[in-house]
Amino acid sequence: MTRLVLFDIDGTLIRTGGAGVHAFGRTAELLYGIPGVAERTHFHGRTDTALVKEFFLGNGLQGRSWDVRHFLDAYVFLLDQRMKEHPGEVCPGVPEFLRSLRSLPEPPALGLLTGNIQLGARIKLGAHGLWGDWACGAFADDHEDRNQLARIVRDRACRLLGRRLEGPEILVIGDTHRDVECARAIGARSLGVCTGGGSAEELRSAGATRVVDDLRGFPVESLCVDPA
Numbered sequence: 001m002t003r004l005v006l007f008d009i010d011g012t013l014i015r016t017g018g019a020g021v022h023a024f025g026r027t028a029e030l031l032y033g034i035p036g037v038a039e040r041t042h043f044h045g046r047t048d049t050a051l052v053k054e055f056f057l058g059n060g061l062q063g064r065s066w067d068v069r070h071f072l073d074a075y076v077f078l079l080d081q082r083m084k085e086h087p088g089e090v091c092p093g094v095p096e097f098l099r100s101l102r103s104l105p106e107p108p109a110l111g112l113l114t115g116n117i118q119l120g121a122r123i124k125l126g127a128h129g130l131w132g133d134w135a136c137g138a139f140a141d142d143h144e145d146r147n148q149l150a151r152i153v154r155d156r157a158c159r160l161l162g163r164r165l166e167g168p169e170i171l172v173i174g175d176t177h178r179d180v181e182c183a184r185a186i187g188a189r190s191l192g193v194c195t196g197g198g199s200a201e202e203l204r205s206a207g208a209t210r211v212v213d214d215l216r217g218f219p220v221e222s223l224c225v226d227p228a
């Protein structure tokens with residue numbers, strides 16, 4: 001039975017139309033005078049911290065922890081501005097899916113497993129009324145490696161629930177092969193959704209337990225059944 005469901009944000013819960021990418025590119029341009037970064041960077045499924053470090057390294061800049069912090073502070077400011085102008089949309093079926101999960105007889109804990117820094121996640125989800133009500137989360141502030149984030153949020157959930165969670169009791173939902181890979185890193189099952197960056201083929205070949213076009217009409221009762 002599924003006791004913990006972990007959600008990716010971009011392309012899974014919401015689509016921001018590239019607000020994060022835009023804010024990232026603007027930050028690089030405003031702070032360091034380097035244009036075109038958004039176009040040259042592959043963002044899907046990566047953590048904010050890893051992206052900033054790659055930016056410093058690739059441009060011969062010093063990427064001390066203070067520099068990374070400075071970049072991310074400007075980034076969230078610009079992200080907030082961008083989200084106010086272009087909030088994007090909630091992915092199809094997400095509100096119903098969350099409601100159905102919460103009304104199960106024994107609802108699983110719901111958490112976030114995202115490459116966004118926490119404040120970025122809050123800005124993006126808050127714009128759609130989806131911030132709050134998460135039992136736990138792991139963010140790019142916690143670690144730059146997504147697989148480590150999966151371990152961190154699993155351990156947080158275990159402390160919260162007061163018991164050890166076995167891999168098959170955890171379901172990770174995401175739109176890229178990186179979500180599937182981090183699920184596998186903790187022995188969890190994964191549900192790939194084709195509402196963001198990844199194709200069904202990409203998600204399947206990464207080893208997703210199941211792939212759906214989107215979360216509309218997903219039979220949440222199936223999560224109550226013991227995994228085979």
Ligand SMILES: [Mg+2]
Nearest residue numbers: 008010011175
């Ligand atoms: Mg995503």
